[in-house]
Amino acid sequence: MSVPLYQAKADFFRLLAHPVRIRALELLQHGPMPVRDLLAAIEVEPSILSQQLALLRRSGIVTSQREGSTVVYALASGDVADLLQAARRILTEMLTGQNELLAELRETEVAAR
Template identity: 80%
Template structure:
């Protein structure tokens, strides 16, 4: 039995729903990074980072390769970077709208209902 597309999308978005995973994806937009560099940038224990990297790897969003004793992670494709940039634009627009409303409320320009 196949999963409806909307359900697959929901599961994908749910998989992204962890701050460490989002931070990893943001960092990897700049190019492949070894685990030690990710650890230096993200305030999480090594075991926690490893767990989140495994989720991203299983989902196919990131790839890993071994370079000697070092494991290097990279985004699996450019679409992930596009998704992260789209999320940033959407959040920026949402927050800008809230700031405009807050400014109007402070100025008394919005009549009470």
């Protein structure tokens, strides 16, 4: 029995739903990076970053390549970068709407005094 598309999408978004994974993907949008650079930028315990990168690699969202003693990660597809950019645009629109609502609330509060 196959998984319905909506369930597969929910599973995919759950896979992304971790701050360390999102940050790693954001950094990898700019090109492949060695683990040491990811670790310096994200500032988490090495074991935590390793777990999160392994999960992204097993799911096929990122790839890894060993270069000597260094492991370099990269996005498996540009579609992931596109998704992150779309998320940024959506959040910007949401926050803009919230700021407009907040300004309206403040105006009505001042007018009520």
